[in-house]
Amino acid sequence: MGVPAARIVFDESDRATVADAVSEILATGALTLGPWTERFEQAFATEHGASHAVAVASGTAALEVVLRTIGVQGREVVVPAVTFYATAGAVLHAGGRPVLADVDPTTLALSPQSVEAVLTPATAAVVLVHIGGLITPAVDALRALCDARGIPLVEDAAHAHGSSYAGRPAGTFGLAGAFSFYPTKVVTSGEGGMIITESPELRDEARIYRDQGKGAFTANHHVREGASWRLSELNAAVGTVHLRRLKEFVETRRRVAARYDAALAGLDGLTAVTEPAGVRSNYYKYVALLPPGVDRAEFKRTLAAEHDVRLSGEVYDLPLHHQPVFAPYRGAPLPAAEDVCARQICLPVLSDMTEDETDRVIEAVTAVHRRLAG
Ligand SMILES: *Cc1c(COP(=O)(O)O)cnc(C)c1O
Numbered sequence: 001m002g003v004p005a006a007r008i009v010f011d012e013s014d015r016a017t018v019a020d021a022v023s024e025i026l027a028t029g030a031l032t033l034g035p036w037t038e039r040f041e042q043a044f045a046t047e048h049g050a051s052h053a054v055a056v057a058s059g060t061a062a063l064e065v066v067l068r069t070i071g072v073q074g075r076e077v078v079v080p081a082v083t084f085y086a087t088a089g090a091v092l093h094a095g096g097r098p099v100l101a102d103v104d105p106t107t108l109a110l111s112p113q114s115v116e117a118v119l120t121p122a123t124a125a126v127v128l129v130h131i132g133g134l135i136t137p138a139v140d141a142l143r144a145l146c147d148a149r150g151i152p153l154v155e156d157a158a159h160a161h162g163s164s165y166a167g168r169p170a171g172t173f174g175l176a177g178a179f180s181f182y183p184t185k186v187v188t189s190g191e192g193g194m195i196i197t198e199s200p201e202l203r204d205e206a207r208i209y210r211d212q213g214k215g216a217f218t219a220n221h222h223v224r225e226g227a228s229w230r231l232s233e234l235n236a237a238v239g240t241v242h243l244r245r246l247k248e249f250v251e252t253r254r255r256v257a258a259r260y261d262a263a264l265a266g267l268d269g270l271t272a273v274t275e276p277a278g279v280r281s282n283y284y285k286y287v288a289l290l291p292p293g294v295d296r297a298e299f300k301r302t303l304a305a306e307h308d309v310r311l312s313g314e315v316y317d318l319p320l321h322h323q324p325v326f327a328p329y330r331g332a333p334l335p336a337a338e339d340v341c342a343r344q345i346c347l348p349v350l351s352d353m354t355e356d357e358t359d360r361v362i363e364a365v366t367a368v369h370r371r372l373a374g
Pocket of ligand 1: 083
């Protein structure tokens with residue numbers, strides 16, 4: 001009995017609820033931009049204490065739409081070097097130039113210093129990413145820095161459904177928050193994304209962009225360079241049902257993380273990325289840094305081969321400035337990003353993880369650490 005890297009949790013009752021919803025959607029023929037999308041938007045906004053939510057086809061679309069409403073065409077957008085391809089990809093799609101910044105190694109997020117180092121008069125926006133679900137306590141200082149320069153702060157909250165800092169939910173610290181419902185994320189709709197914001201203007205613009213830039217749902221005049229970024233009603237129903245489990249999933253994931261924190265504290269040189277005071281992560285990922293010089297591939301291979309414990313993908317194993325596609329945007333070395341990408345591992349955290357599974361991971365990591373890093 002091994003431990004998988006990930007598990008997508010829809011219990012029998014949720015599967016039945018989705019099946020009923022799909023049957024209703026097919027019977028009515030309201031397949032897109034209908035009542036389930038509205039339900040999903042309202043529930044998601046409420047869950048995150050936001051005034052407005054706009055559902056879109058993916059997390060990448062959510063980011064691109066926000067950046068298009070800001071108008072980053074021909075200007076620079078600061079993104080951390082430690083993030084998924086899509087954060088910087090969305091900047092390119094929106095016509096902007098990604099500027100890759102270093103991160104704080106204790107939170108894996110941008111810091112005021114690393115952002116300040118790359119700001120220029122051409123900076124149009126800063127995108128903060130909550131890696132692994134952890135919101136950096138520097139978020140207030142980052143917001144203040146952006147405000148002082150009149151630059152919008154955008155959150156790529158693709159990892160952070162239900163996370164908070166100082167009681168404040170992810171997605172509410174800047175102009176807008178962009179979430180993803182890709183299958184591996186803490187809440188999924190199959191495919192999908194969500195924008196949350198306090199700005200009614202941004203909400204209205206986002207609704208225009210997601211539906212081919214049409215001025216109105218029933219009209220045929222196109223006022224923006226939008227695209228087909230709508231979420232289907234089928235996906236909205238899946239997401240609405242899954243979102244109801246968010247609190248329970250996060251509780252389970254946090255229990256697992258607390259046990260990992262306690263167990264890993266005793267392992268020399270293995271440094272967990274732990275929550276600073278006031279931070280409440282959803283533990284999309286549990287990140288730990290291997291001691292320098294330990295071969296990550298061998299560590300993972302040994303865990304799988306000898307203990308049947310599979311680690312999930314890193315967040316991330318390569319900083320963006322080392323990704324071939326971003327070679328044109330490579331600048332000075334980004335030492336913290338390079339180091340945390342090279343040394344990190346992600347222990348499995350499942351939304352329905354059992355105590356036995358958690359124990360198994362702890363025993364396996366302890367044994368392999370003793371052998372390869374002790
Ligand atoms: C998953 C993810 C995205 C993109 O989401 P999609 O729904 O796959 O488009 C963007 N940013 C980060 C950090 C992600 O992890």
